[in-house]
Amino acid sequence: MSDEQNKDKQIHRRDVLKWGAVAGAAVAVGASGLGGLAPLFKPAATASKQSEDKNEQIVPFYGKHQAGITTAHQTYVYFAALDVTSSDKADVISLFRNWTSLTQLLTSGATLSGEQKNKYMPPQDTGESQDLAPANLTVTFGFGPGFFEKDGKDGKDRFGLKDKKPKHLADLPAMPNDNLDKKQGGGDISVQVCADNEQTAFHAMRNLIKQSIGVCEVRYLNKGFLSGGKNGETPRNLFGFKDGTGNQSTKDENLMNSIVWVQSGEPDWMTGGTYMAYRKIKMFLEIWDRSSLKDQEDTFGRIKSSGAPFGQKKETDPVKLNQIPADSHVSVAKSTGRQILRRAFSYTDGIDPKTGYVDAGLLFISFQKDPDRQFVPMLKALSAKDALNEYTQTIGSALFACPGGCKKGEYIAQRLLES
């Protein structure tokens, strides 16, 4: 045995004890059909010292809720929607089994790679994250309306799951100023991967997509970033404004229960779950950058540099509706009296050939327990009178139902797919 192999073995042995959960998951991978390859995996190297580096941190996988929803902000996202091409529910079940195992491994800082005995087989893991720390990696799965009913409402009950379709799961209503590209919206399954390092996030997304070959095809794949300030300041979006201020604290369980988490009144598998609204919104940077500071601030009703609402001093001071323009984004959103949990990222996509300026915008993502009562009214109000509309255009739109979390031995969406 070479030194190389020997070292792998040692890490393996020592860490199997430490990483019981990981080892369990690795066996599950072996058992659930990746076949042919030994259920090997490479656990995260044991950190020799406690590190405060964000890159070293692990977000727990198991729990009542999926991670990546009320998880503290992460800097990078890969967001994909997939369409199921298989008509066999068993394929979907084995995909979610494999996805669960892989997600559990990767988010705990392990990978599928390690000592590979048969060099004539492709590696299980693509390898580019082998030396990387988990970087707060999370993966969040959801189901679009088409997963339950193919080809629109009252369409085909493709997997016999129509009676388990969540109450509020339907395509978002079209807004008059939308300019939707069908291939940038919709989808049967959503996969949101977040991490504090792009390569870590990409690696997870790539290997999840790899596992889906033959069962799904990828409809779209986007990526984004959003950096918080060095002293914990709220991140700024590409209009230079702090984004997320109006969110309620994700640490307040009661608030999250009232805004985000489904508790009852939905099919059982949605308990502890939520709905994810997705909008890909182009932001016209070249028009924005030529607008006066006054116009920019009037658009939001907040001071650009501090983030404070007009008439107030600090970012976190309460918004006074009578002090901010009635058509400002914040006024219109707030006046609906509804609440959602926003978790957006900026995207950039080279040069817009039309303007010669950067093609960029927001991957708007929000979570809410009842999109019909929370998100849709807000969308309608904003669409009708938001001053921000002058500088933006929505090109992609989707709604997904995210199942609750799972505990050891279960897989994500098990209560939907089996029972």
Next chain:
Amino acid sequence: MSDEQNKDKQIHRRDVLKWGAVAGAAVAVGASGLGGLAPLFKPAATASKQSEDKNEQIVPFYGKHQAGITTAHQTYVYFAALDVTSSDKADVISLFRNWTSLTQLLTSGATLSGEQKNKYMPPQDTGESQDLAPANLTVTFGFGPGFFEKDGKDGKDRFGLKDKKPKHLADLPAMPNDNLDKKQGGGDISVQVCADNEQTAFHAMRNLIKQSIGVCEVRYLNKGFLSGGKNGETPRNLFGFKDGTGNQSTKDENLMNSIVWVQSGEPDWMTGGTYMAYRKIKMFLEIWDRSSLKDQEDTFGRIKSSGAPFGQKKETDPVKLNQIPADSHVSVAKSTGRQILRRAFSYTDGIDPKTGYVDAGLLFISFQKDPDRQFVPMLKALSAKDALNEYTQTIGSALFACPGGCKKGEYIAQRLLES
């Protein structure tokens, strides 16, 4: 004066003393035609404690050489090529003056923003990096052949600078297996922005592009990432192999003088400069991921997991040409006996409609003092017999001449543009 304004003023006063260089640059911005706006800027907040966080670090701007060439690896890149649309050399001079001031400000952790008196003017700075640390930000400028001679060799001497054209600056020769997209290669001016945070890098690129409006148009804009391991391991590319192992130490000045830095034999402005080769190379991930570990390792002549050359133990052990396949990438590159400094990044670009798999590859960037003797022979050898060609295809190609660095009071490329 509000608290808000007062606080800005204080930072301003205290930091003008501390940030002499920054203040100088800010004045230069005022003087060089951004006009109308007071030469205000917002210096980086004084760090209250020394931080080892990579995000907090500053790469010095002034020096014999431009930064971003032998600078230690940074995780994110934005890379743009611009074409000059103005025919007036004075425009180019004032662009490089402004670019130098802005680059000096941003790389030192300051921004152009701050207290803005006239709210009826657009902000000078787009604002999204206001709270971010410098994150080792660097900007590296270069000139393509078309900057000297418009419309190909022996073309128009557009700025009267033809006699200052570097000796080896010409389009790279076409390789038989290239599949070049003209709009993804070439360009009069290259701008490479690197940082350990994407938002910091994007902010710099966006504001540099903003300054170029009316003088240049953007030909292409790409972005990439490449993460080193958590214990300082060499970063891995999207084929899962360590990338950069064969590079000579950038800390060895003699080696860098022999490989990278022009010392003589070139127009004066190239002293301390270098040539940058750029290749946008698609990597066929879906074919790669289906290839056996053996095929993958044979392609490079190195062990995937450790990075060690065949027949050796450690990544850094010397390559023995008789132990690795003759058509392996490393064998072919090494057998040329030439050396270059590679500084590549991975890119991902959504889904490739042809394969349904991730569209991705390498933004290959290398620096060398004589592309004709160093880079081109390697390119030809690799193009003829590299086993890697089965898995890759070059879609963009360019060569740029990067001027030497500048000292306080000068601007980048001054010795080229004036004298």
